[in-house]
Amino acid sequence: MIIGVPKEVKDHESRVGITPAGAKALVEAGHKVLIEQNAGALSSFPDDEYQAVGAEIVGAAANVWGNADMVVKVKEPVEQEYWHFREGLTLFTYLHLAPLKDLTEKLLSKKVLGIAYETVKDRANTLPLLTPMSEVAGRLSVQVGATYLQKEHGGRGLLLGGVPGTLHGNVTIIGGGIVGTNAAKMALGLGASVTIVDLSLNRLREIDDIFNGRMKTLASNSYNIEKAAAEADLLIGGVLIPGAAAPKIVTAAMVSKMKKGAVIVDVAIDQGGCIETARPTTHSDPSYTVDGVVHYCVTNMPAAVPNTSTLALTNATFPYVLKLANQGAIAALNSDAGFAEGVNTYNGKLTYKAVADAQGVEYTPVASLLG
Ligand SMILES: NC(=O)C1=CN([C@@H]2O[C@H](COP(=O)(O)OP(=O)(O)OC[C@H]3O[C@@H](n4cnc5c(N)ncnc54)[C@H](O)[C@@H]3O)[C@@H](O)[C@H]2O)C=CC1
């Protein structure tokens, strides 16, 4: 198979879909690997490291997309990449289609096989290709939030850990999954008072055990969320319903009652955001203020730390890339029902129910198409 890796073009997206280690394994398995010039440079993987393991460096994105059977990327394609789509192409990347109607329509009209990292499941029913980036983004959310709480960034001038004789900052985390628990670890480490809100009582029990009661847990309902938001110096959004548009569980009215100079980091913004006042921002222009509350809603937070993020992401994605290359996409998907859940578009059909529901488009189960 010919596997292509374009350089990412989304704003400040500095990760790369395959590292030199992955390229080496693919070449050893008899595949051809095309890497766009400088695709790995921002993640500290220069072209010569790919060349040294037998990959071919290609000057233009069109030559990667145009010649590859499968394109492996990191982020969902942006508009300037849509013209590369064509029938017969397999695209393996984050897609986040629920809030992206144009991208969905383009993938469908060009009959691209679109396999989304964020909806692939493993045997434990977790999301193995989302987890590493949620770990990164969860940890970063506290680092970023602490920075925006500083006066020069528009925040209320509060040190999360405080000092003796002053109160600690309050961090409220909505969603106690991977983002939420990683944010909690960092916030506790900085000495903040942490409250974590989740719909799943079992998840809250686990969190209580893991952290040995060192943080408050709250069941998710609008009464609790309103109170926890009003107390927060830093509010972190990490809610997910896999594949679906995130529910807006922190309303604009709740935000209007937050402290002036408090900070919101809505990590769930890649699925549309779980805070009503959140809208997608970029690393070039990451924040804005609503009702005196600073909002940071960058859709590709892990790109801020591309070396760590590329290694963490490809540790998880590469075994799937190799399987697709060695077995061919259809056989690989047929052999693993959890992997097949990654298929969002195939042969002009929308094959992920939560995306179809979010967009009001007809849903076709993937199992009825593969075979
Ligand atoms: N902006 C960025 O750069 C990044 C964004 N993300 C996004 O962060 C979000 C969270 O991801 P993970 O932590 O991996 O998901 P997860 O599935 O591990 O956790 C989500 C949690 O939300 C909880 N939840 C669902 N509905 C809820 C409600 N109404 N109230 C309270 N809790 C509720 C679930 O019970 C679960 O514990 C996803 O949208 C993911 O795509 C992840 C990485 C990077």
Ligand SMILES: CC(=O)C(=O)O
């Ligand atoms: C998961 C995601 O949106 C990211 O890593 O950019």
